[in-house]
Amino acid sequence: MHTDRIRNTSLLDRVKEVSEVLDLFQDGMVIASSGFTKAGDSKVILPALAANNTSRPIKITLITGASLGHETDAKLTEAGVLARRMPFQVDKVLRKAINRGDVLFVDQNLSETSEMLLDHHLPEIDIAIIEAAYITAEGGIVPTTSVGNSPIFANKAKKVIIEINTAVQTNVHGLHDIYLPEAYPNRKAIEIFRPNDRIGSAVINVEPEKIAAIVLSHQQDSPADIAVIDDKTAAIAHHLIDFFTEEVKNGRLSKSLRPLQAGIGKVANAVLTGLAESDFEGLTMFSEVLQDSAFDLIDAGKLTFASAASITVSAACYQRVFDNLEKYKDKVVLRPQSISNAPEVIRRLGIIGINTAIEFDIYGNVNSSHIAGTQMMNGIGGSGDFARNAHISIFVTQAASKENKISHVLPMVTHVDHNEHNVDVVVTDVGYADLRGLAPRERALKIIGNCVHPDYKEELQSYFDRAVAEIGGQTPHLLDEAFLWHKRFRENGSMKAR
């Protein structure tokens, strides 16, 4: 039995029940798990650790690629398993625990965790859990719907547990391109010159003696939420496509643009959907996550190739992709996040990075992680890797929300994830501001002129005018008033003056 999924027969005796492996996990351990934006995560062991935590409570550090699916982070949080979590999460229950200070969250640029593990800048991993479609005759791990940080986990962990998910068909073999940068000082070039260049192997190699157990699961990834395109997201997409159209008209971009990176969420989805209906063609992606819209673009003949660290799609799209995998296999590749987000490749390919802001300010500084400067939402994710090194760095958000009681364009952001040097274009449903080559005072005028919701425009202009008149400087601000809108919201439930 299992010989289709465990083709290396010497490993057949490692197969265990989940209940048999739980004793391997000890209090204080550093545990790593596959999983990137809900794709390819641990389906049985991490949930079992949560379920088991009443009988034998432990606390661990959990490192993943990015977010997990199936409310696993919620279950782990509720069971008190998590002492420390990195480098990303999107779970509501975990988020609350982080903001209470009950779980320590190390929010990292997604390219960096692998680098820090490679050179021992983070604690050693005791156990890595890696979801696989199967194990090859040579003992290689064939990943499932994400690669994430799995290669470095398999390389560095003291022990590895493989979760073979029989719900993933074995012909995913060949979808992945596994490459682990060399430790210093022997690092070579990452020889990706086009999104479809392959530089590594199809499997994750692991020393067989480190494989402590193989467990079986049969469960699909958590489906992505359907990102409904509403008027606002459609307007944002429309403005962004206007920007691209201008770039083509001015000879700075061709109709195939440059390789696109798009953050997760409904705005990115709307932008890509908008591109499907546009004149652009021969598009490519070099991104972190492929959502439904990427496959829609492929099917529309607009997108010729997409590289990412995971496939995170709706249930219907999952069916479509994996029922027709051979059709997509020469159009898609999944890579480790140290490669999908590598500064070298991002700069060399000249990526256009499109990421979502929670809020930005009149100078184009972006907050993409904290509500009111203090409460964590999801984390910085890969946006920092892309914003700093991209050819064109674009941030999108709605101009206002909650019956316009919140303005997402502000005098000063309460938390800076991307500063003005790393933000080329900002887009809201009101319009876009191309900030390239502008000084801060010019950036302010363009942002106030093009991007702010009308309810806030006059006051924002007044803030800027008074800051210029009273304080001046390269970046005029009234520090006593910079967070006034946040204060009003806290006190009155609205950023507007009474």
Added chain:
Amino acid sequence: MHTDRIRNTSLLDRVKEVSEVLDLFQDGMVIASSGFTKAGDSKVILPALAANNTSRPIKITLITGASLGHETDAKLTEAGVLARRMPFQVDKVLRKAINRGDVLFVDQNLSETSEMLLDHHLPEIDIAIIEAAYITAEGGIVPTTSVGNSPIFANKAKKVIIEINTAVQTNVHGLHDIYLPEAYPNRKAIEIFRPNDRIGSAVINVEPEKIAAIVLSHQQDSPADIAVIDDKTAAIAHHLIDFFTEEVKNGRLSKSLRPLQAGIGKVANAVLTGLAESDFEGLTMFSEVLQDSAFDLIDAGKLTFASAASITVSAACYQRVFDNLEKYKDKVVLRPQSISNAPEVIRRLGIIGINTAIEFDIYGNVNSSHIAGTQMMNGIGGSGDFARNAHISIFVTQAASKENKISHVLPMVTHVDHNEHNVDVVVTDVGYADLRGLAPRERALKIIGNCVHPDYKEELQSYFDRAVAEIGGQTPHLLDEAFLWHKRFRENGSMKAR
């Protein structure tokens, strides 16, 4: 005449007096000039433009590599020549004009200007002024003490004026490695795997028909200020070397460390001087600027190779280096700043980046450019290129200054150039905080515990404790109080509570 300096005889007839070329400069033009941290700048034409501006006033955009010497920026400012300046400056007169809003300053990551010019994201350059030691028989420009952005300027400008500086000896030929990344989509790998790898040519190529004039100058670069090591800078250096020693002890670094990048200024100078007296050896640099200390380290046998975009040294060191240039030529290379600061190379080499902060906050967010959040000092320079992509990103500053009326460790910085994700270690004269792998609340405790001046420690701890208790969150802050210390300083001349 001049045949030693203009070896391509077809160019001899381009030699002109400075007064003859001034008419080429028209109001509204975009002018580029060589010059990086005072080295290899225009010695005669830019000053003449300033002097000439009363008789025939013009306003221009001036793009350089980095800062200029000889108070040229001051003269241009006072004469009203500058409408717009990028990407860096350090001049007191210009700074004031920027902060008044009289000159628009576009403060850029130093690797980016070249990228933006290559793909037409900035306005076209009308005239580039490039200082040269001589012109080769083949028409190549041999740069002097910096490379900076000169290759892209020569490549993209409509017209080029060459300033041959006869004060620079001709055997600088061979000191430079000129390489211009290809325009998209044909970008290749930057094949630098060690600081001493050479990938380009010894000269800057320029289409001969674009050379509008050749003028002669005879003047050395402005000498670097002597950076005297005082108790504070020595203490900072001492703590940083302690950190390196710990890294070696823990097996994360070898005695040759990783290639070092050091920002300009007395702290960086003190750190490098400290290394000369340490056990570290076989050091290399991959940096922007080589100051006196780099040559001291070479002479001490500690530094085996140094790569940078410029040599900016004291008058005595200049004499020592250029009197013995053959001795240094296989130990030093000067590169364009798009290469010295290339994300690809920074990540691949695993650079240790050491940059100066104006202030940092309890979470490790760094302000390196603005006083009180509004008034520009010098600009971000290359610190963003390095901090984001370095192997270890270190920021240094004094704990307090001005009779301790200013604390440089604060509840919240008023301007963020480098956020916590890009800051691994902070060092003051009080001590260092290794922040790798820590959550914000842990970062705060370590920074308050290790880096703050004693006069401010209690209040900073109180701020953090109250923020945790009253607001909580991933990054606890009291927004109403976050800038209180700045307000006190503005009102009372001291950040301390009365």
